[in-house]
Amino acid sequence: xxxxxxASQEQVYAAAREGRRRxxxxxxxxxxxxxxxxxxxxxxxxxxxxxxTHSNAxxxxxxxxxxxxSLIANYVNMASKxxxxxxxxxxxxxxxxSTVLTLYIGALTAYGFAKYRFRFxxxxxxFILGTMMVPGQLALIGLxxxxxxxxxxxxxxxxILPAAASAFNVFFIKQFMDNSVPDEIIESSRVDGAxxxxxxxxxxxxxLAPAVSALGIFHFIGxxxxxxxxLVLFFSLNKYPLPVLVALVQGYYGMDYGLxxxxxxxxxxxxxxxxxxxxxxxxxxxxxGAVKG
Amino acid sequence: MFAKTIxxxxxxxxxxxxxxxxxxxxxxxxxLYSLYLSFTNWDGIGTPVLVGLGNxxxxxxxxxxYKTLLNTLFIWGVSVIPQLTVSxxxxxxxxxxxxxxxxxxxxxxxxxxxxxxxxxxxxVSLIFDWQSGGLNHFLVESGIVxxxxxxxxxxxxxxxxxxxxxxxxxxxxxMVIYLAGLQxxxxxxxxAAQIDGATKKDIFFRIIVPMLRxxxxxxxxxxxxxxxxxxxxPFTLTNGTGDPDRAAMTSIMYLYNVAFQSTxxxxxxxxxxxxxxxxxxxxxxxxxxxxxKTA
Numbered sequence: 001x002x003x004x005x006x007a008s009q010e011q012v013y014a015a016a017r018e019g020r021r022r023x024x025x026x027x028x029x030x031x032x033x034x035x036x037x038x039x040x041x042x043x044x045x046x047x048x049x050x051x052x053t054h055s056n057a058x059x060x061x062x063x064x065x066x067x068x069x070s071l072i073a074n075y076v077n078m079a080s081k082x083x084x085x086x087x088x089x090x091x092x093x094x095x096x097x098s099t100v101l102t103l104y105i106g107a108l109t110a111y112g113f114a115k116y117r118f119r120f121x122x123x124x125x126x127f128i129l130g131t132m133m134v135p136g137q138l139a140l141i142g143l144x145x146x147x148x149x150x151x152x153x154x155x156x157x158x159x160i161l162p163a164a165a166s167a168f169n170v171f172f173i174k175q176f177m178d179n180s181v182p183d184e185i186i187e188s189s190r191v192d193g194a195x196x197x198x199x200x201x202x203x204x205x206x207x208l209a210p211a212v213s214a215l216g217i218f219h220f221i222g223x224x225x226x227x228x229x230x231l232v233l234f235f236s237l238n239k240y241p242l243p244v245l246v247a248l249v250q251g252y253y254g255m256d257y258g259l260x261x262x263x264x265x266x267x268x269x270x271x272x273x274x275x276x277x278x279x280x281x282x283x284x285x286x287x288x289g290a291v292k293g
Numbered sequence: 294m295f296a297k298t299i300x301x302x303x304x305x306x307x308x309x310x311x312x313x314x315x316x317x318x319x320x321x322x323x324x325l326y327s328l329y330l331s332f333t334n335w336d337g338i339g340t341p342v343l344v345g346l347g348n349x350x351x352x353x354x355x356x357x358x359y360k361t362l363l364n365t366l367f368i369w370g371v372s373v374i375p376q377l378t379v380s381x382x383x384x385x386x387x388x389x390x391x392x393x394x395x396x397x398x399x400x401x402x403x404x405x406x407x408x409x410x411x412x413x414x415x416x417v418s419l420i421f422d423w424q425s426g427g428l429n430h431f432l433v434e435s436g437i438v439x440x441x442x443x444x445x446x447x448x449x450x451x452x453x454x455x456x457x458x459x460x461x462x463x464x465x466x467x468m469v470i471y472l473a474g475l476q477x478x479x480x481x482x483x484x485a486a487q488i489d490g491a492t493k494k495d496i497f498f499r500i501i502v503p504m505l506r507x508x509x510x511x512x513x514x515x516x517x518x519x520x521x522x523x524x525x526x527p528f529t530l531t532n533g534t535g536d537p538d539r540a541a542m543t544s545i546m547y548l549y550n551v552a553f554q555s556t557x558x559x560x561x562x563x564x565x566x567x568x569x570x571x572x573x574x575x576x577x578x579x580x581x582x583x584x585x586k587t588a
Binding site: 135146164221231244246 | 302303305306308311312313316320323324328329337383393394397401402403404405407408409412413415417418419420422424427431434461465466469470472473518521522524525528532533545548549552553558561565566568569
C-alpha cells in the first residue's frame, strides 16, 4: 500500500516535471488566449496613435493600421482651435498639488491614529473608514452651492481642497505605519528633544516614503482622470483640465477626426508614460489596498 | 515604559484635526447641504424655496428616473458578472509560477484601468463611428459585412458597448485584487490537492473559490457602489446625450442633466439621495447573497 502511494506520488512529480518542459497543445492554446486578450487591451490605443497621424479624408475613407504623415497638420489644426497645452498644465497643476496636499494630510492623520492613544480614537477611525462607502456625487450639488456662495466656482481650489481629506489614504498609510514604524524611533526622537511635529516631518515622513510614493502615483492618476467634478465646477475653457477639455471639443469639432484622435492621444499619453515607468508600484498599491488584513 | 512617562497623547488630536476640518467643510457640510436642497426648489440664482417632500414624490413618479436607473443596472449587471468571473479565472492562471511572462500579462491587462475613462469613451465613440470609424472600415474591407453598420442608432447595442467598456476597464483591476488574495492562500494546500490527484478544475472550484469568498464579497460591494456611479464613459461616448432614445443615459448622467443643465438643483439633489438609498440596498443584498453561500 505504502509502496503504491510512493509510486503514484513519483508519477505525479514526474508528470509535473515533464509538463514544465514540454509544450502541450493545452498550453499553446492557453498562451494564444492570453496573448489575444493582451492584443485586445492594446489595440484601441494603437489605433488612436495611428489615426492621430492621418488626415480627415484618410480616416473617413478606409481602415488604417499604419502611421500616416498628417500628425503635424493635425497638431497645427488643433493648436489653432483649442489651447491643449493650457489644459495639460491645468491638469498637471491640479493633480500635482492635490496629490501633495492629500498625501501630507493623509500621513498626518494616519500618524495621529497610529501612534497616539486618545479618547474616541477607534470611533473616529471607524467613522473615517465608513465615509468610504458614501458616493462623492452626494456632495456635488451642495458643493456647487457652497462654492457659488463663496465665489470659489471655476477656481483650482474647488478641485484641490475637497480631495484632500481622503479616507483611503489615511487607511493605507496607517496600515503601512503599523507594520513598519516602531514606537522606539519616536521615543528616541523625543528623548533627543525634537517636538512632535518635527519628529513627524523629519523622522516619520522619510520612513513613509515608499508607501506614500506608491499612493501618490495612484492619486495623481485618479486626479488626472477626474471628470464629473471639474465638468460641474468649472466654466472657463482656459481652466478645464485636459480630459474635460478634450471631451468638450467633441461637441465643437465633432467632424474633425484627426484633431479628436490627437486630442484623445495627448490626454492619455501622460498616463501611458506614468504607467510604463511605475506599473509595478501602481499594481502593488492596488493589491495592498484591496486586501484589508 | 517611556510612552507612559512622557504623555503626549493629546497631540493625536492636533494631527488629525486638519483632516477633520477639511472633511467637515468640503465633505460632510456639502452632503448635509445637498440634503437640505433636496427639500427645496433652487434654480441656482435665487434663494431655495422649501417644498417639503415634493421632490422625492416627483422622483418616485418620474418615468425617466426609472429608465435611467434600469439603464444603469443593465449596463452594470451585464459588465460586472462576466468581468468578475473572467478576472478570477485569469488571476488563477496568472498565479501559476511556471507561466512565462506573468508580469507582462498582468501589466497589460491592468493598463486599461488607469486610462482616463472620459477619453476612453470618446475613443470608442470615434472607433464605432458610422462613416469614419475604424471598425466599420475593417468589417467592410474584410468582407464581413457589405454595408457600414450604424451602431449608434441601436439602444441595446449602445448599452452593451458601455458594458463592454466597463468590462475592458475593470477586468485587469479585479484580476490584481484576486491575485493579491491568491497570494494569501497557502501553496501547501495546492500541492496537497495535486498529490491527491485533483485536477486544475477541482483546485479552482474546491479550494480557490471558497478561500477567496471574502475578496469576492469585497469586489461585489465595491463594484456595486461604483456601478451606480457610471458617468464618464457613457457621457463622452454619446456626447452627453445618452442617445439613442436615452438608452445609454445613466442615473448620474440624468442627475447631471437635471441639476446642472436644467438648473433644477433641488430635484437633482433628491435624485442623488434616492440613488444613495439604492446603493445601500444593493450593497446589503450583495453582502447577504455572497455570505449565504458560505452556510
